[in-house]
Amino acid sequence: MKRSIISGVESVARGLGRLEPPQLLAYLVIAFLAWRIVGHGLSALLAPHDPRAALTFDSADPTILLQLAQRELTPGADARVAKGRSIAARLLAIDPLAPGALSLYGKAVEQLGDAERAERILRLAAAHLPIDLVAHGWLYENALANARLLEALDELDTLLRARPSLAHRLAPSLQAMLGAGAAVEDRFFRQLAAAPPWRAAMLAELAPVIENPNVLLRLFGRLQTSKTRPSDMEMGLLLARLLRDGLYDEAYAAWLAHLPPERLGALGLLYNERFQYPVSNLPFDWTFTPTSGASIALTEEGERKTLTVEFYGARVSFSNVTHMLMLAPGRYAFTGAAAADDLDNELGLRWRIYCAADPSQTLAATRLLKKTVPLRAFRVEFAVPSQGCDAQWLKLEIPVRIATDADVSGGARYVNLAVESLASAPRSSNSAGAIVHDRK
Template identity: 30%
Template structure:
């Protein structure tokens, strides 16, 4: 009775100005106005009972339902509001979280924990009442809009029969690929049932429609890849080159439980139409190096090296800068700089190439050039040549450090500074110890500045002809 009285009061308030205008108009034009006023009243009624409820449905569902109790958008919006209350009540979501936020955690009201588990004094009563309200609103919405995807999902979440929940969730995603909660529920259900083909379909849709959920979806993809029954399906999906593939390989080393999972996937893609590329290999190598698994990283890198490079591989990769940097750890890497460049350029008619560095005026951030190397314990000598001119408080250096731990400095050149039109030789010698933190090493070319004032540098220079060799142990030679 109260709800009906509220609707009458609302309609009376909305029609009061119209009623006053109509009476005034009829009194002054009694014969000519009957048809136009009747048409106007019909239009006003249509606006108030049809268009206005849709306009108010999402922002004020109660008002919209007072105007039209069968408006499906308002019914769904009201159900969503109650759903949020239910999730907060049972600890499924914090206040202010959106539907997408709760979906990212897999929160659904289909099988919420009993209220007593969440610390509520009256077990289940309030929870069940809210679920029933949501279910009734969803049924009413479907009666007025059979194609409403959200209504199917809400009804599924208030259903206790797992098989019926699955049917309703599928009906929801049939009607909208953007029904995130249903897609995520079906992804989880398919993965649990080991229906990996369906799970990958739902994962692909989520990654295309809700990329912000990719960390959660990638965790499912990784788990499927680590199951022998799902591995080939993941490879097949990746071989098609989906737009989310690069991001997947970035996340893969963190989400994989088995260290060699990324390597297995990358190796399986090697013969596909879209083989693995350097930017997809790099995150895996970097993750292994960060864990001080230098040997494993080096062996993985070797598997993707072309045969002609394998045949000529030395202690230093591309010592003559003959190939552009691949960006991989055991090849040259060039960092980002400010007001300075580092690049590989030709320097002679014989095809000789060099590392070229150049600086603007003022303070710079030098784009450091580095390469991770794997040197057995022993003594080594790095030699190269440089020409050009460098004006600075402190110059450039080549330096060899341990790859892990405190990055202990093993050896470095004198500062490369001043002017030289002819090539001049520079060198460093270093002893590589047999310690855990020095299982791998980093060779770096950098600006040896220690403060902001020392970042002032100008000029340009070329470096060529690097050679890294092991120095024989004199005692071993004597024996």
């Protein structure tokens, strides 16, 4: 066996010896490249599980060195932190521009107690690489801790531009900053007015949790007069928060400010009653909420638009077409025309009007629609009480009592929907009974 190996080696040596120098060089280059490819592949394979072993095959891999440095930065373990610093220094020596290397070195220096030097290093890392989240995250926290709130807002902008998903983590500290005074609020408004890519994500996180909704009202009020007005989706965040807090008048005023000026002269009691404008899915307009097992659409016949709902035989607790109303105390009528096309359901489909503050307080309900019915007019009269009903919801629904009540197939169509005032009729605070008339 030993003789055969020796013989094989001698044979290869004799073969190489017969090669011309250019050929020999080519073979050596090919062998080197093959080893580099195999080594790099083995390194990548081992890196997630055993980065130290991976370094055996590629001792200068920046990703592996970064992983090792991060593993060593354990608070309270100075020996490990010092080792992490050494690894980061090694990486910087190999590649001074390696992303994240300088910031990890600075974090290690900070954990070893040299805060002043660490700040210099981390500021240098942030300036060198604007998307270095480690450096900018440290600068953000440092600015917060030292009450440099305007600087913190600048770092927040940098962090969110690099990774908008950080909005969830940064929203609590931003909320605290916005309570610190007008200067911070003004800087944050200017950031929002620049329409950064993180604006919608941060507003979505901030709107439900901010303690003082007046901050939101001021920010949105200023945005309405800026070049980058709130989108319908962003406005929906504000309105949802205000309605959650029962601030119906404030929500309505904010929505009016959001409307195009040319629409303000013809609002009516039921805005967009003929679907003459694109549906915005905002509370004081029509809201169509998608659901599995049903579809909601507007179809056009000449100049008339029809609200069409189709069901596909599934179990659907349907209440997915809504519109918020702001009716003053008094008497009203809700009118329209409806048709059913093989609408198979135990109870049927109806419109219901109820007080926003108390969903159990039904003011009116139309007759239940089911089976096949040709288009015919309906009218239901109702009264809005003087107490506890500042806003109302109009909702198309199946009044489900038990699970099987939600089994539904077929479709329904609605046109010419309207709310009219019956101002001359007498009323009292408890005259909320509905009267239904169907025109056949």
